[in-house]
Amino acid sequence: MRRALTAAATATALVLSTTACSLISDAEPVTITWWDTSDAKNEAPAFKALVKDFENTHPGIKVTYVNVPFTDAQTRFQTAAAAKKAPDVLRADVGWIPGFAKAGYLAPLDGTPAEPDDFYFDRKLIRQATYKEHLYGVPQTTDTLAFMYNKNLFTKAGIADTPVTWDDLKADMAKIKERTGADGFAFNPQAYFAMPFLFGEGTDLVDADYERITVNSPEAVKGIETLVSVLKAPGARKLDTTDKAYANIMNAFSNGKVASIIQGPWETANLFKGAAFADKENLGIAKIPGGSFGHGAPLGGHNLVASSTSSPAQQSASQKFIAFMTSASAQEKIALTNGTLPTRMDAFTAKVVFRPEIAAFHLVLKDGVPRQPIPEYTALYAAMEPNLVNILTGRVTAQQGLKKTSDQALQLLPDYRTS
Template sequence: MDRFKIIFTILLVILMGSCGRRTGKDENKLTIWESYNDEEHEVFMEIVEKFRAQNPGMKIEIQRIPFNGMEHKILTALAAKNAPDIARVDYAFVAKLADKNAIIPLTMKDIGDLKDKLMEAALYSNYYKGKFYGLPDQTTCIVLFYNKDIFRKKGIKHPPRTWDEFIDIGKKITDGSVYAFGMHNSLWWTFPFFNTFGAEFLSEDGTRCLLDSPEAIKAFSLKVDLYRKYKVEAGAWMAGAMNPDLGFRNGKYAMIFNGPWSIKSLKEQGLNFGVALIPAGPRGSSTTVGGTNMVIFNKDKKELALKFLKFLLSAENQAMWSNELGQIPLRKDAIPYLDTLKNPYLKIFIEQMKTAVPRPPTPYYTDIELTFNAEMEAALNGQKTPAQALKDATRKVNEKILGGLR
């Protein structure tokens, strides 16, 4: 019996030692799910390899997930209790994850000097109920794209700086074969109108939608008037119509709202285009912010995750990211290192980001947008006034979607 106890003890020690070594390896391993396109993935992996070289004791495991499938993949993983350490998510998804207590909040100590060095709108896209729940890895905003050849042909010397100029230029351009503007219907693409008029989306606590305000109604009335009253918009928002991007590429729409994701392909096409700030309204020029954030699921890996994310967000890596991909840098101190000869359009995007307004994070954004999209389309079709459409949408959101929060 004593002999059996000795053998059992030896085996137990060996087994515990083995488990300890395996745990040690896991403690220095980060699993990251990312959803970049091929060009972005290539640059991201350059940064990952640099991090690996500087941190030989750490193991980084990368898994690529299709962007449109990331939300489903994460929710499935959470149900199975096998979420990654870090995942790249659309910033509209951050609040939903935070509401489920699925991701780790960050303290101001965690964020450190990034609070002052990151683009404010990008950083605050992670802010929900008084806490930060991630760090941005990519940011975008909408600006005005215009066709320089059409402008020159019509004798127009510069893009519109105000909405009044936009309407005047629109009337000069629209001639039956070319429309001045092609626009989307959805709520996200309508925020530049709302923001330039100073309209608020949600109350500070996220329990009430405020898009039935006088400012919101004036802003949306302008959007509807571009199509119905001034007839300078092509109806590009309608099902079956030539969408804004295609119409712009084909020279049928002189102006569209768009983001930095289209710059490379437009340049490759050889289109003679420029970019400008969103036309100013009563509150000046403003826009909406898009982008993605890196969120942390594993509290035991928070320090390792932050080490990697801060490396990703270094000024050097942000300058490389921007110069290689033509995208907006997240760090303000990376701006002096940008190759603006290679990417002259970046100046406008960076300027526009200074007045960009992120959507207030809400777990219910998708449902809210779908409600507004249907009502806004009714106004564009002439079935409702702009005021009635916004009031009906706001009432439905407050009663059916946000009602339980109050």
């Protein structure tokens, strides 16, 4: 069942589609440009192969493939779109959709060949591709955070089950340190990785439905105080606040010096290169420990979006390309090659779920919490990060640090009220 669409929008989409299709069939082949923001070394080859498959099945469409580093892509697309020189299709982080759509850079995909079928796609993923009731992207890959652990170290420490609560984790960390010498847990001090502590108390950075800033709510303070207590507990690895913290933590975990971390599926391929996980079966993946409200982790991923400044013919070709790249067969190929998570249920085939790391992340996806549908949400992470480091290093209390984050959030969202 297709998503609902207003009559006016449907009529517009049909006119554009009909006009563009006639241009493709009656004129010379159409060329579209795709900016792929996947990892150039580990992921891009699989996408390049799919581009060739698409061109073979759509001889009237030529795709110019460009790999753009993910860290530069958001700014580069904004600059190009403002100059009306944007690529026809972009692989966009889910957090970019509201801002790009609000600025008018994206073409709505409602009622086009690209629109996903609700039967196959999780509604939470569609929500992250929607802004003000219009669809602006199609989910291509998804991800969330999970509790990753070294099974051998847990077994040596006499731990049979993964921690369900943060208190369970504290007890496990102490046993692991005492019985194996390895650190029980390491935390990357970035706001994104702290979100499970907020979700575990039933709160978020903001509540867009009620236009309320909640990052300094009592629930949020409790969540971050829990994080502080975990990192102070015996067995926790000393907090790394250097620019290389992420890489240092991943290196320590992949080499067996740390027993557990919070991480996403994008790192599994790299972890399997480490000494601790040469045997892939040694990597455990489970849901993140929960708080008093329950379990939760940020739901991420990438959507394919189309530029609003492309010609009608290019928009029609882009819609076909997006539909192809997000099809079940395409997503299956990407999952098997890159180890990433599909966004549609029928792409979780027997071959895909046979890979234990994908099967494990598939199970924890149900705890994924979609991002709030506001353009400023990603900027809230940036506002929180330095304050989080100050909290975790003891320079300020959780209440003080989150109050400052709330004040900064109010500058981004002046119409919102604070807790």
